[in-house]
Amino acid sequence: MSSSVRHDSTHYPFADLLQGAADVGRHWGLTLRTSLIGAVIGLIPGLGGDVASWMCYGHAVQSSKTPERFGKGAVEGVIGPETANNSKEGGALLPTLFFGIPGSSGMAVMLGAFIMLGIQPGPSIALEHLDLVWILIWTLVIANVVAALMFLAIGRWLALVTFLRPGLFVPFALLLTLVGGFVGGGHWQSLIVLVGLGLLGCGFKRCDWPRAPFVIGLTLGPTLDISLHQALAIWGPAFVFRPIALGLALATVVTVVVSLCRARRRDRGDRAPA
Numbered sequence: 001m002s003s004s005v006r007h008d009s010t011h012y013p014f015a016d017l018l019q020g021a022a023d024v025g026r027h028w029g030l031t032l033r034t035s036l037i038g039a040v041i042g043l044i045p046g047l048g049g050d051v052a053s054w055m056c057y058g059h060a061v062q063s064s065k066t067p068e069r070f071g072k073g074a075v076e077g078v079i080g081p082e083t084a085n086n087s088k089e090g091g092a093l094l095p096t097l098f099f100g101i102p103g104s105s106g107m108a109v110m111l112g113a114f115i116m117l118g119i120q121p122g123p124s125i126a127l128e129h130l131d132l133v134w135i136l137i138w139t140l141v142i143a144n145v146v147a148a149l150m151f152l153a154i155g156r157w158l159a160l161v162t163f164l165r166p167g168l169f170v171p172f173a174l175l176l177t178l179v180g181g182f183v184g185g186g187h188w189q190s191l192i193v194l195v196g197l198g199l200l201g202c203g204f205k206r207c208d209w210p211r212a213p214f215v216i217g218l219t220l221g222p223t224l225d226i227s228l229h230q231a232l233a234i235w236g237p238a239f240v241f242r243p244i245a246l247g248l249a250l251a252t253v254v255t256v257v258v259s260l261c262r263a264r265r266r267d268r269g270d271r272a273p274a
Contacts, residue, residue, distance in 0.1 A: 017155050021148075023075045024083075030060060030076055031083050038084030042091025044223070051219050052088040053081035054212045062259050090140055097125055097133060 024031055034056040041052040060080030061067045070077045095101045100121040102108035114121055119129060126133060151158070181194040204211045231239040239245055 017152055020075070021152065024079055027076055027079055030063065030079055033063070034059065034080045034083040035087040038087035039091035041084070042088030043094055051216055052084040054216055056080040056084035058212055062255065062262070067262075086144055090137075093136060093140070097121055097136070098123055 037056050037059060038052045041055065057077060057080050060076045061070050064070065064074070064076055066074075089106065092102070092107045096107040096111055098121070100111065102111045111121060119125070119132070177194065178191060181190045182188065184190060200214075201211055204214065231245075235242065240249070
């Protein structure tokens with residue numbers, strides 16, 4: 001009986017895979033918004049795909065009418081981060097080509113290859129190597145299409161990984177995390193920080209506090225500090241009244257207000273008598 005149950009639970013018809021792809025079209029609004037957010041984040045050097053994924057996951061939760069479904073198999077929780085993870089590469093291409101500032105680790109490797117080939121990134125690349133720019137753009141488009149088709153073909157076998165016991169992954173994940181924490185800075189003190197942050201994350205989980213904003217804050221903290229000092233050096237305190245700064249502040253206020261209003265509405269619904 002156990003074998004029959006396992007066979008049924010691991011059987012994924014190709015129609016189910018196509019249904020998952022069709023969900024992207026059903027949530028086209030979320031797809032477009034998170035694509036735009038991911039591209040904008042890709043324009044900012046040093047942030048990377050993790051920040052784009054977490055921010056778009058948070059946006060998907062905030063913009064959903066049923067946020068309680070997230071963490072329990074809501075497809076919007078997959079569409080948002082993965083759409084941003086793909087679109088941020090297109091955004092990262094712009095500062096890499098026209099300013100010589102890599103927008104991600106992959107773009108940093110590509111920038112090094114350009115320098116080895118004698119191609120100087122900068123505004124002049126649009127005039128001297130416009131054919132190369134279009135090749136890179138179409139390469140990103142074709143790569144995404146090919147990757148989607150490839151994973152549709154092998155998706156039913158990749159899904160079997162979810163049936164492995166989590167305990168089998170913990171030793172490997174822990175080993176890679178410790179090695180990465182040490183190699184990143186080359187100091188043993190980094191392991192202490194790693195353990196401390198791990199314990200802090202466990203505390204967040206036990207208290208049911210969101211961990212994503214904390215991770216985004218740690219990631220954006222150094223960038224925010226540098227950008228703040230640069231803005232103060234160029235424009236002084238008046239930089240807060242510039243159009244981009246006002247737009248970002250307005251977007252932040254609107255996001256917080258909408259989130260608070262929805263939380264208050266959910267609380268009223270929970271208190272309402274059945």
